[in-house]
Amino acid sequence: MTAHRVSWRTxxxxxxxxxxxxxxxxxxVDHFRTSAHVGTFAEAVAELARQVGACTVVDLGSGRGELLVALRPLLxxxxxxxxxxxxxxxxDLPDDIAWTTELPARVDGLLVANxxxxxxxxxxxxxxxxxxxREVLVDPATGDETLGDVHDSAWLRRWWPLSTPGERAEDGGPRDAAWADAVARVDGVAIAIDYGHLRGDRPPFGTVRSYAGGREVDVRLDGSRDVTADVAVDAVADAVGGRLVRQRDALAELGVDGGRPPIQLAHDDPAAYVRALSRAGEAAELTARGGLGDFWWVVTDTRMEGSAP
Ligand SMILES: C[S@@+](CC[C@H](N)C(=O)[O-])C[C@H]1O[C@@H](n2cnc3c(N)ncnc32)[C@H](O)[C@@H]1O
Structure with missing residues (x-):
């Protein structure tokens, strides 16, 4: 049987x-846990929406609507x-949450892409x-790879130059363009939240990985699993005039506090104590080093002069 190799992107x-x-x-949600599945994250997003004075909150790549469902009673x-x-x-999505495949032409308020x-x-x-x-070609059925044509990209030269044979990269140009297109629609604040790397610490062999059933698994291109690669967040921020901030710091700015409630509360109001303890646990998960706290927020306030992409 002859191998059928196509571009990795295809x-x-x-x-x-x-x-x-x-x-x-x-x-x-059936395969991995994200911040959107942690209730306290929605509280922080709701706080940001209030600060922005948002008439609309758009969740781009909204999964099964978990963040929006959590936001509904908060706004x-x-x-x-x-x-x-x-x-x-x-x-089962509530009727008062809209659902579409295309970004609206204008977003008056807050755009979130977690x-x-x-x-x-x-x-x-x-x-x-x-x-x-050179572009890497792959046979989706077997994962067999070969090198194809020369891939001449200004993005790679600037953001992810390769110096040694065998080194790999993911060309993030299309991601920058996609996020710039989204941000250009926003009158307010746009946030892309993701795991990523900076120019000084790009992984030498690329970052493509797969997840399924709650854990990392072998990469396969057969639709059975997630296929993901870390985001060159500094390039994305540059494309949209965005501010880069770690999730733990962004959430702290929005009032998320991982401190334990005072033990006296357990005596005065046991139910409130249990709720506060649960919130502290969620805050700790969202801000953890080596975990969700390391995620990057690319924050663009399009109402600020000079921030428009
Ligand atoms: C990793 S999931 C994240 C889901 C959710 N935001 C969360 O944090 O749990 C990425 C989601 O983005 C969606 N997605 C990817 N590209 C998209 C596009 N161009 N338009 C709309 N949704 C997209 C996928 O279908 C998937 O549900």
């Missing part, structure tokens, strides 16, 4: 978003909530023995 796109793609057939009915998602509208950019497929490249940077 194979990745089909694996996640083709007719039987992972995100069309699987709920992210007045005058705040419109919109999920933008390639997967179908969840059957763990969206890492799932935007990239061209995977490798530096060849002859010193050229």
């Amino acid at each position: 194979a990745w796109e089909t694996a996640l978003y083709g007719d039987d793609g992972f995100f069309r057939t699987s709920a992210p 007045g009915q005058d705040v419109e909530l919109i999920g933008v998602e390639v997967a179908d509208r969840p059957a 763990e969206w950019l890492d799932n935007l497929p990239c061209t995977v490249v490798e530096r060849a023995d002859d010193g050229t940077v």
Whole structure:
């Protein structure tokens, strides 16, 4: 049988978003836990929406609507909530949450994209023995790879230059462009939240990984699992005039506090104590070093002069 090799980006796109793609057939929440699944995260997003004076909150890549469902009771009915998602509208989503496949032309308020950019497929490249940077081709059925044509990219030269044969990178140009397109629609604040790296510490062999069933698994491009790569967050921030801040610091600015409640509360109001303890546990999870706290927020306030992409 002859190998059928295509560009990594094409194979990745089909694996996640083709007719039987992972995100069309699987709920992210069934395979991995994100900040959107932690209630205290919604409280911080609601606080930000209030600070922005948002008429609308748009959740781009909204999974099964977990963040929006948690936001609904925290924000007045005058705040419109919109999920933008390639997967179908969840059957049990409350009627007062809108659901669409396309970003609205204008967003008056707050745009949030939690763990969206890492799932935007990239061209995977490798530096060849002859010193050229070449596109990696892959047979989606077997994972067999070969090097294809030279991939000449201004983005790679600037943001992720490869110096040694065998080194790999993911070309983040399309991600920067996708986020810039989203931010350009916003009158207010846009936040992309993801795991990522900076120019000084790019991993030498790229970062493509797979997750399924709650753990990291072998990468496969057959739609059975998530396929993700860390985000070059400094490039994204540069594309949109954004501020880069670690999640633990962003949440602290929004009042998320991992401190334990005073023990006296356990005597005075046991139920309140248990609730406060649970919130402290969630805050600790969202701000943990080596975990969600290390995530980057790319924050763009489009109402600030000079911040427009
Ligand atoms: C890792 S999940 C994150 C889900 C949710 N934001 C969370 O934090 O739990 C990424 C989601 O983005 C969605 N997605 C990816 N590209 C998209 C696009 N262009 N438009 C809408 N949704 C998209 C996927 O279907 C998937 O549900």
